[in-house]
Amino acid sequence: MKTGIPQPPIDTSRPHPARVYDALLGGKDNYPVDQAVAEHLPAEAKTGAFQQRAFMHRATAWLAGEGVEQFLDIGTGIPTAPNLHQIAQEIRPASRVVYCDNDPIVLRHAEALLISRPEGVTDYVHADVREPGTIIEAARRILDFDRPVALSLLGLLHFLPDDEDPGAIVRGLAGALAPGSFVTLSQGASDVNPERGEQGTEEYGKGGIRLALRTRAEFGRFFDGLELVDPGVVTAPLWFRGSAAPEQGLSGMYVAVARVP
Numbered sequence: 001m002k003t004g005i006p007q008p009p010i011d012t013s014r015p016h017p018a019r020v021y022d023a024l025l026g027g028k029d030n031y032p033v034d035q036a037v038a039e040h041l042p043a044e045a046k047t048g049a050f051q052q053r054a055f056m057h058r059a060t061a062w063l064a065g066e067g068v069e070q071f072l073d074i075g076t077g078i079p080t081a082p083n084l085h086q087i088a089q090e091i092r093p094a095s096r097v098v099y100c101d102n103d104p105i106v107l108r109h110a111e112a113l114l115i116s117r118p119e120g121v122t123d124y125v126h127a128d129v130r131e132p133g134t135i136i137e138a139a140r141r142i143l144d145f146d147r148p149v150a151l152s153l154l155g156l157l158h159f160l161p162d163d164e165d166p167g168a169i170v171r172g173l174a175g176a177l178a179p180g181s182f183v184t185l186s187q188g189a190s191d192v193n194p195e196r197g198e199q200g201t202e203e204y205g206k207g208g209i210r211l212a213l214r215t216r217a218e219f220g221r222f223f224d225g226l227e228l229v230d231p232g233v234v235t236a237p238l239w240f241r242g243s244a245a246p247e248q249g250l251s252g253m254y255v256a257v258a259r260v261p
Contacts, residue, residue, distance in 0.1 A: 008104045008126075015207040017159050018103040022078040024049040029078045029105055037207040042196040048253040049155075051236040052186050053080070055255050056154055059184050060084050062241045063150045063257075064091035068182065070149040072139050074129050074173070075156035076101040079112040084152070085122045093119040098139045102128040129156060130164065132172040148180040148260075157222065158188035161212040170222050174260060181260040183226055186236065187219040192252045219254045226258035 012031045019030040023038035024046045030038075038045075060071070069092045073084050076099040085097040099113050099122070110124040125138040136145070143149055151173055160166035174183050190197050190213035197213045204211040220233050231239060235251035 008107070010104045010108075015209060016103050016105075017155070017209060018075075018077045018101060018106055020204075020207075020209075021049055021155055022080070025053065025080055027078060027080060029109065033207065037203055037209070040203045040206075042199050044193065044196050044250075044252050045200055048188070048236070048251060051251050052155055052253050052255070055186065055236040055239055055253075056084065056152070056184075057082070057087055058240055059152075059255075059257055060087040060150075061091060063182055063184075064088045064095065065242075068092070068148055068150045069095045070143045070147060071095065071097045071152070072100070072135075072143060072149055072173075073097065073152045073154075074100045074135060075153055076106060076113065076124075077155065078103075078106055079109050083113060085113065085116060085120070089117045089120045093117045096121045096142050098123045098125060098142050100125040100127055100129070100135050100139075102126065129153065129160070129169060132169055132176075136173065136176045145176055146178055148182070149177050150182045150184065151177060152184040154184065154186045157185060157219075158212050158214070159209065161210050166212075167222060171225075174226065177260045179260055182229075182257055183223070183260065184255075184257045185219075185222055186253055186255045187222075188213045189216065189219075189235070189252045189254050191215040192235070192250070196252065214254075216254055219256075223256060223258045225261075227261050229257045229259060232256060 015033045015037045019034035020037045023030040088095040107126045116122040123142045201211040233256045236253040236255045
């Protein structure tokens with residue numbers, strides 16, 4: 001399936017968070033500038049990338065098990081199987097999934113994200129999270145916003161410093177969702193291992209990427225007006241539901257899922 005979107009050029013002279021994340025996960029769709037950032041990040045950054053990925057798997061499976069059949073994933077990143085739609089459609093074959101990212105290399109791999117089960121639908125929006133209205137308008141082609149939608153912004157908030165008002169971005173996106181929808185977020189922590197956090201911030205900064213780590217309380221404010229799902233705001237390995245067991249190990253990544261009342 002073709003996206004039908006003009007292919008913008010990829011700037012290989014500057015690192016991009018999606019490609020650095022791909023490098024941390026051991027992917028091949030990145031460039032020397034991205035690898036240079038990844039290689040100088042503390043080891044905890046690589047661990048956190050895998051922990052966040054595993055959290056996405058658990059949260060998506062739980063949401064699908066709760067009956068959610070519509071998903072909007074912003075900050076999708078380069079496809080890494082299993083992708084969100086594969087997890088959701090394994091449980092709910094008719095699930096409709098819209099992915100969104102602003103990195104041209106993700107756009108070039110969008111066909112992998114569009115391989116849906118026959119009963120379901122997947123689509124890709126090339127847009128920036130800083131334009132929530134544009135994203136919602138485009139997603140309406142596939143998603144019915146009068147019914148519950150599971151919105152996820154994973155590995156994204158810590159690349160939105162406070163002067164870009166990420167709280168307003170989250171509120172704008174969540175405000176478009178019907179009651180009974182869900183919001184799934186993650187955030188790099190500043191208060192788990194401050195020394196490592198400062199190192200990570202410095203290394204990203206050398207590549208021209210601003211990193212905005214936050215405390216647990218600061219992250220929790222993104223869920224104002226929403227109903228946190230147990231276990232609330234925790235580090236990534238500790239978020240689990242039902243019979244699933246928590247992972248072991250420390251984590252510098254906060255996560256949570258909340259319901260739209």
